[in-house]
Amino acid sequence: MHSASQHLPGCHMTGITGPVGRARDWLDERGRPAWIVTMVLGFVLFWPVGLAVLAYMIWSKRMFGCSSKRSSARYYAAPTGNSAFDAYRSETLKRLEDEHRDFVGFLQKLREAKDKAEFDQFMQQRDDKAEA
Structure with a gap:
């Protein structure tokens, strides 16, 4: 079983389903570089999309590795x-x-x-x- 929480400890988020949830999980499996590429492409194609991805990365703590102490990881x-x-x-x-x-x-x-x-x-x- 492969879950987003394995890549970003403490960042497992519930409640997002459907295509958006699958896209988030797909990006989480590929790590932070995939999120950054998505953000840059969002800015190139339509700047509000890039800004939204950046805001989500900061809000969900994906931008900064999610946690300063990985020992606080909880798996769900x-x-x-x-x-x-x-x-x-x-x-x-x-x-x-x-x-x-x-x-x-x-x-x-x-x-x-x-x-x-x-x-x-x-x-x-x-x-x-x-x-x-």
């Missing part, structure tokens, strides 16, 4: 009617979201440790030059 799946499967899927998605959050935290700690090591090395080199 419509109920299937099979309560056992829905419960299993819900638990699995929660577990995956928890693992994702833990992994993002781990990566952040690694970045901080690397930054600290680089800073400590810089300070040591600076102290060595000052002594010489």
Whole structure:
């Protein structure tokens, strides 16, 4: 299953159906470059269309990657009617979201440790030059 929320975390929007909803999903599958091309073509063909696409991209946060923290991603799946499967899927998605959050935290700690090591090395080199 391929949904827009996989490409733009936190941006899953309900309520838009029909050709507009299908076009939005098609563009989401292709990512931000497809949205930008659509906006530029809208400006070239008829400027209000380009302006409308730009406004929608900003309003839906597609312009700026939707979220500054991808760890806040929430995935939505419509109920299937099979309560056992829905419960299993819900638990699995929660577990995956928890693992994702833990992994993002781990990566952040690694970045901080690397930054600290680089800073400590810089300070040591600076102290060595000052002594010489």
